[in-house]
Amino acid sequence: xxxxALTFSFLGVEIYAYGLCLMAGALLGLLVFYRLSQRRGLLNxxxxxxxxxxPLGLVLSRxxxxxxxxxxxxxxxxxxxxxxxxGGFAMYGALIGAALGAVLTARLLxxxxxxxxxxxxxxxxAFLIPARLGExxxxxxxxxxxxxxxxxxxxxxxxxxxxxxxxxxxLEAFIALVLFIILLxxxxxxxxxxxxxxxxxxxxxxxxxxxxxxxxxGHLRFSFVGLxxxxxxxxxxxxxxxxxxxxxxxxGGKALPLITLALLPLVIAGAIAVEFMIDRSPMGKLPxxxxxxxxxxxxxxxxxxxxxxxxMP
Amino acid sequence: xxxxxxNTLIILxxxxxxxxxxxxxxxxxxxxxxxxxxxxxxxxxxxxxxxxAWLINWLLPGAQAxxxxxxxxxxxxxxxxxxxxxxxxxxxxxxxVVRLETIEQEGVVWRVAWVDIAHASQLRTATxxxxxxxxxxxxxxxxxxxxxxxxxxxxxxxDQPEKxxxxxxxxxxxxxxxxxxxxxxxxxxxxxxHLFVRSDKDEVQAFLDAGHSIINAxxxxxxxxxxxxxxxxxxxxxxNPHGDEPRMAIGQIAPLSYVLVLAEGRSANSSGxxxxxxxxxxxxxxxxxxxxxxxxxxxxxxxxxxxYQSNRxxxxxxxxxxxxxxxxxxx
Numbered sequence: 236x237x238x239x240a241l242t243f244s245f246l247g248v249e250i251y252a253y254g255l256c257l258m259a260g261a262l263l264g265l266l267v268f269y270r271l272s273q274r275r276g277l278l279n280x281x282x283x284x285x286x287x288x289x290p291l292g293l294v295l296s297r298x299x300x301x302x303x304x305x306x307x308x309x310x311x312x313x314x315x316x317x318x319x320x321x322g323g324f325a326m327y328g329a330l331i332g333a334a335l336g337a338v339l340t341a342r343l344l345x346x347x348x349x350x351x352x353x354x355x356x357x358x359x360x361a362f363l364i365p366a367r368l369g370e371x372x373x374x375x376x377x378x379x380x381x382x383x384x385x386x387x388x389x390x391x392x393x394x395x396x397x398x399x400x401x402x403x404x405x406l407e408a409f410i411a412l413v414l415f416i417i418l419l420x421x422x423x424x425x426x427x428x429x430x431x432x433x434x435x436x437x438x439x440x441x442x443x444x445x446x447x448x449x450x451x452x453g454h455l456r457f458s459f460v461g462l463x464x465x466x467x468x469x470x471x472x473x474x475x476x477x478x479x480x481x482x483x484x485x486x487g488g489k490a491l492p493l494i495t496l497a498l499l500p501l502v503i504a505g506a507i508a509v510e511f512m513i514d515r516s517p518m519g520k521l522p523x524x525x526x527x528x529x530x531x532x533x534x535x536x537x538x539x540x541x542x543x544x545x546x547m548p
Numbered sequence: 549x550x551x552x553x554x555n556t557l558i559i560l561x562x563x564x565x566x567x568x569x570x571x572x573x574x575x576x577x578x579x580x581x582x583x584x585x586x587x588x589x590x591x592x593x594x595x596x597x598x599x600x601a602w603l604i605n606w607l608l609p610g611a612q613a614x615x616x617x618x619x620x621x622x623x624x625x626x627x628x629x630x631x632x633x634x635x636x637x638x639x640x641x642x643x644x645v646v647r648l649e650t651i652e653q654e655g656v657v658w659r660v661a662w663v664d665i666a667h668a669s670q671l672r673t674a675t676x677x678x679x680x681x682x683x684x685x686x687x688x689x690x691x692x693x694x695x696x697x698x699x700x701x702x703x704x705x706x707d708q709p710e711k712x713x714x715x716x717x718x719x720x721x722x723x724x725x726x727x728x729x730x731x732x733x734x735x736x737x738x739x740x741x742h743l744f745v746r747s748d749k750d751e752v753q754a755f756l757d758a759g760h761s762i763i764n765a766x767x768x769x770x771x772x773x774x775x776x777x778x779x780x781x782x783x784x785x786x787x788n789p790h791g792d793e794p795r796m797a798i799g800q801i802a803p804l805s806y807v808l809v810l811a812e813g814r815s816a817n818s819s820g821x822x823x824x825x826x827x828x829x830x831x832x833x834x835x836x837x838x839x840x841x842x843x844x845x846x847x848x849x850x851x852x853x854x855x856y857q858s859n860r861x862x863x864x865x866x867x868x869x870x871x872x873x874x875x876x877x878x879x
Contacts, residue, residue: 245570254569261565269558279549282557289564293571306577306682309710309725310585321581322574344549373574374677380686382863397689451867453682454576458707515814515845519863 256369261289264362267415271354271422280346281354288336288355293319295335296328303455303462325455326366327466330359330439334432349429356435357418363411367404376404379451383521403449410442425546433474437538440471441531448510448527459514468503471534475499478541491544495537505530582680590724617643617877619669621719621763625694626672626875633876634852639697643877644670646698648856657818658829659810659849659856661698663874668739668804670877673702673717673764675870680722682706684867691850696873699850700796700808703768704842706869714747716765717870726752730786731769733798733839736760741800741837743771745779764872766841772797772827773838781823787843792820795843798872799835806874807833810849810857817858842868 242252265285272281300323301307301316307323315321337355341348370376378401381387387399391406414435421431447464455462476499479492509530513523619626633641637648643666651658665671674694677683684706691699705715705722714732715722726732732747737760744751747767756762770785772778781789794813800806809830813820821829823840830838841847845866849856855865 248570249573250569251573253574254572257572258566258568261568262562265561265565279554282549282554282561285561286557286564289561293568304577305710306582306680309589315585319571320573321585322572322576322578324572324575326575370575373576374579374681374683375575379684379867380689380862382861397692398685451684452576453684453706456682514866516864 252372253369256365256372260362260364260366260369263365264358267361268354268358271357272351275350275354277346277351277354280340280344280351283344284337284340284351284355286336287339288333290332291336292329292332293324294328295332296324296326299325299328299331299462300455305457306453325463326363327463329366333359333362347428349432352429352432353422353425356432357415357422360411360415360418360435360439364408364415367408367411370404370407371402375452375454376402376407376450377452378403378449379520382519401449403446406449407443407446410446414438414442425542427545430542430545433477434538434542437471437474438535440467440469440474441535441538443467444471444506445524445527445531448513449524459510468506471538472499472503475534475538475541478538478545482541482544487544491537491540495541498533498537502530502533577680579678579680583678586680586723590721618667619672619875619877621669623674623718626670626696626873627877627879628695629697629852629876630878639852641876641878643667644697644874646851646874648851652818655817655819656821656825657812657858659812660833661700661808661849661851661856662801663698663806663808665739665804665806665874667877668737668763670875671735671739671764671806672696672873672875673870674873675717676868679717679720682869684869686862686865686867687848687871688850688853688855688862688865690871691873692853694871694873695875696850696871697852697876698808698856699871699873700798700810701842701846701848701868702870702872703766704846704868704870705766708767713767714752714765715767716762719761719763721762727767730767731771731839733764733766733769733771733837734762735764737763739763739804741798741839743774743837743839745771745774766839768842769840770823770827771837771839772823772830773799773835776836778827778831781827785823787823787840789823792822793843794820794845794847795823795826796841796847796849797826797830797838798841799830799833799838801834801836807835808849809833810847811843812847812858813843815859841872 242250268281268285272278301311303325337351338348341351380398381392381401386392391402392399393402418431418435421434425431444464444467447461447467475495479495482492483489509523509527512518630641633639639646645664647662649660674690676685687699687701711725712727713723714726726747726749728746732744734742742755770781792813795811797809811821811826812818846868848865
C-alpha cells in the first residue's frame with residue numbers, strides 16, 4: 236500500500252496528492268453541474284447549490300468519518316473533529332452533503348428539487364472519478380491479498396514482495412465513469428423529474444455494496460462489517476422500495492413491485508450470507524464474488540424494470 | 549439572482565474547491581497524526597505515572613543487556629532458519645527447537661507445537677502495518693516476511709475496541725486502556741508470561757513496580773491456566789465460550805519453553821472445543837500459564853512457510869493485523 240503521498244509544501248502547508256485529486260474531482264463535478272444546469276436554465280440554482288454543497292459535503296464527510304470510524308473513536312472532541320489535517324473523511328458524507336446542498340437551494344430559490352438533483356447526479360459521478368483515483372495515493376482502496384494468479388499479475392494489482400492486492404480504487408473510478416455516462420444518457424431519456432438521481436442512487440448503492448466488500452482497508456469498518464457497505468445496501472434498498480411503492484399506487488400490474496418488495500429482504504440476506512462465506516468458508520474468494528455479482532444482478536434488474544415501467548409513455 | 553451575483557457565487561465555489569488540498573490530506577487518518585493523537589491520549593491518562601514507569605524501566609532494564617545470541621527487540625525479522633533443520637514435524641538449531649504433534653481425541657484434532665528457545669528475544673510479534681493503522685495481512689505472509697520458524701495468529705488487535713484494550717508489540721505501546729471485562733496476557737523481558745484476569749490495573753502496576761518491562765501485551769483471553777492452576781472461567785466471557793469452535797491458545801511450560809495449541813473445528817473430522825475444554829487441555833499439557841487467543845477462522849498456525857492445520861489455504865486464510873512467532877538467532 237502507498238504511504239499517504241506527500242507531494243509538496245506550499246505556503247507552509249503540506250499538500251497531499253489525495254487533496255489534489257479531490258480538488259480535481261470537485262472542479263470537474265462543478266463544471267459538469269454548471270454546464271448541465273445552464274442547458275436547462277437552472278444555472279442560478281446550480282451556482283447556489285454548488286456553494287452550499289461543497290462545505291456541507293466536507294462537514295458531513297468529516298462527521299461521518301469521526302463518528303463512524305473505530306480508529307477515530309477515542310479522539311472524538313470538537314478540536315480533533317475540526318482539525319481536518321489529521322485526515323479522515325467518508326465519501327458518503329460528501330455525497331449526502333452535496334445532495335443536501337441541492338435540496339436547500341431548491342427550497343431557497345423555489346425551484347423543484349428533483350430536477351436539480353437530476354443534474355447533480357452525473358456531476359457527483361464525475362467528481363468520484365478523480366476522487367477515487369486519489370485513493371491510490373493513500374492507504375485506502377485496496378482488497379484482501381489476492382490469491383488468483385491472473386488477477387495478481389494484472390495491472391489491477393498492487394504488488395508487494397509477498398502479496399498482491401486488488402486496486403479497488405481503480406475499479407471504483409471506472410464504475411464512476413460508467414455511471415457518469417449512464418446518467419448523462421438517462422438525463423436525455425428520462426421524463427419524470429428525480430428519476431435520474433434515483434437511478435444514480437440505485438446503481439451507486441448496488442455497485443458500492445460489492446466494492447466495499449472487495450475493499451479491505453479497515454476504513455469505517457467494524458470487524459468485517461463496513462459502515463459504507465451498510466449505507467450502500469440501504470441506499471439501493473430505499474430506491475427499490477420507493478419505486479415499488481410508486482408502482483403500487485399507479486394503475487396497472489402489481490406483480491413486479493410485489494416481487495421486488497418480496498425479493499429485497501432475500502437479496503439483503505443473501506448478501507450477508509455471501510459476506511460470511513467470503514470471511515469464513517474454505518471456498519475460494521473468486522467464486523464467492525462471482526456469486527455476489529449474480530446476486531446483485533437481481534436488484535439491478537428489478538430496478539431497471541421498475542424505471543422502464545415509470546418512464547414508458 | 550443577477551448575473552453578477554451568480555458569477556460571484558460560481559467563482560467563490562471554484563475558489564473553495566481549489567482550497568481543498570489545503571484542508572484535506574487523506575481519506576484515512578494520517579499515520580503520524582494517529583500516533584500524535586494516541587500519544588496525547590496516553591499523556592492525559594497517565595500524567596506523572598508515565599514518567600515514573602519510564603524511570604523504573606530505565607533504572608531496571610531487566611534482561612535487555614544480554615547481548616549474546618539474541619535478536620533486537622524491535623520489528624526486524626528473525627534470522628533465516630536453516631532449511632536443513634526442518635523436518636515435516638520439527639525444526640532444530642542451536643537456538644530453537646520446535647516439535648509438532650497432531651493429536652486426535654474425542655472428535656477433535658489438536659495441533660500442538662512445543663517450542664524451546666535460547667533467548668527471550670526469539671519470542672516475537674509482528675504487525676501487518678504500522679501500529680496505528682488498521683492494515684491486515686495473511687499470517688502466512690507475515691511469517692515469510694519475518695523469517696518465522698513457527699507463527700500463529702494473535703488477538704487481531706485492530707478489531708479490539710480502541711478504548712478498551714491494552715496492547716504492546718515488541719516493547720512499543722499500541723494502546724493503553726484497561727479492559728475491565730477481558731483478560732490480559734503480558735510477556736516480559738525474560739519471555740515470561742504474566743496473566744491479568746480482567747486486566748487488573750493494580751496488578752499490572754505491581755508487575756511494573758517489580759522492575760519488569762512490557763514487551764508484548766494482548767487483551768483477549770480468557771486466561772486459562774495461571775501460575776499452574778486451572779482457572780474457573782467466566783460463563784459470560786465473549787467469543788462463544790460454551791460453543792465448539794476452532795480455538796488457538798498459547799502457553800508457557802517453563803522459562804523459555806512454550807506450547808502453541810490449535811484446536812481445529814467447524815469441519816467433519818474436528819468439531820472444535822469450548823473454552824473450558826481448551827483450558828483443561830492446556831492444563832494437562834503442563835502449562836504454568838495459558839491464554840486463549842483469537843479463534844474461529846482466525847486460528848492459523850504456520851510452520852516452515854506452510855500451514856500446520858487442515859483445510860487451510862491462502863485463498864481461505866483470514867488476513868489479520870498481527871501474529872506471534874518464534875525465530876532463530878543463528879545466522
